[in-house]
Amino acid sequence: MGHIFMVPKTIISGTNVITELGQHIEGKGTKALIVTDQAMVTFGNAAKVEDALKKAGIPYVIYDGSNTEPTDKIVDAGLKMYKEEKCDFIIALGGGSPMDTAKAIAFLSVGGGKLRDYMHKSIDFPVPYLVAIPTTAGTGSEVTKNTIIADTETNVKMLLGGPSIIPSLAVVDPSFTMTAPPKVTAATGIDALTHAIEAYTSRKAQPLTDIFALSAIKKIHKNLPVCYKDGKNEETRLEMSLAALEAGIAFTNASVTIVHGMSRPIGALFHIAHGASNAMLLPACLRFAIKENTARFAEIGRIMGVADANTPDAEAAAAMAAEVDRFCKEVGIQTIEEAGVKRDDWYASLSKMADDALESGSPQNTMRIPTKEQIIDIYKELYK
Secondary structure, X not given: OOOOOOOOOEEEEOOOHHHHHHHHHXXXXXXXXXXXXXXXXXXXXXXXXHHHHHHHOOOEEEEOEOOOOOEHHHHHHHHHHHHHOOOOEEEEEEOHHHHHHHHHHHHHHHHOOOXXXXXXXXXXXXXXXXXXXXXXXXXXXXXXXXXXXXXXXXXXXXXXXXXXXOOOEEEEOHHHHHHOOHHHHHHHHHHHHHHXXXXXXXXXXXXXXXXXXXXXXXXXXXXXHHHHHOOOOHHHHXXXXXXXXXXXXXXXXXXXXXXXXXXXXXXXXXXXOHHHHHHHHHHHXXXXXXXXXXXXXXXXXXXXXXXXXXXXXXXXXXXHHHHHHHHHHHOOOOOOOOXXXXXXHHHHOHHHHHHHHHHHOHHHHEOOOOOHHHHHHHHHHOOO
């Protein structure tokens, strides 16, 4: 069986390429909905997009309501504005939350119904032209076919997606990431690392995704600590932006595995940012997954420089897991307890979180497929 490999139709990258936006969206629509959050307006990032649209003579309206992990209510409010303002294409500006919100607005504007209607379905019908401009180097949402939206009635983070919601245009401009504070830089950077590691070790990995995944891992391992300590370092910000892009391309084609499956319930129940919850889980999940995929994890260890060609796979894989643990600590990743979650609340939620993780389908992409009991054991590791 052959492999399918999908990427956006157009990707532009480089410092200040936002000034070239107009020439790439000419004729794509008559009025844009800019989906973003209030911080992007405050930091002046939205103004950069507005300037580009004004120069191109393209009308627009701003929806800045995507200030938290996106919910169905946030999407509905954005969709209402899209329709009332008679917009016909969408520009997402921000981290994963505005991008996920924009993707959901795009397909709901055509398909109708409720978001939960699209669970376990492939979104493959035409949607409005979608532009994605990341302001963090992490989610890779600018190149992916997925969106994660919380259902406020069921308290479940829904993984929705299909080829139609891969953005038509990705604008990767590291100047937008300069405003990200160290904590956000770290969480989103580890999110990108998670994407790359999971893509490389997924059951659905393929030769093309391997190339992007390993390149992303190498870039992140080298550059994230520098970005974390010096957010104004333009060279490393560019490298991290490209790494997040590569990791996004890798996982949208190879899928994620156990970490993302277990991360979504944490975000839904305890409102911890997606990148942060991935980072909290990553070392423990790697220790679990290594057992039946040792050679691949060993190769990651060699890419990270903690093993070489002469190191036996088992030792190289173990060194990789230890290095990821150390790396997360170096960039200030918190524990579940440090994030403010109470122990009793955590343990009372274990069964639901495990069920929701398995329901997402992501853990089943792991070479060592976990049982519910094993997932609960990993959750317990995070809060002993």
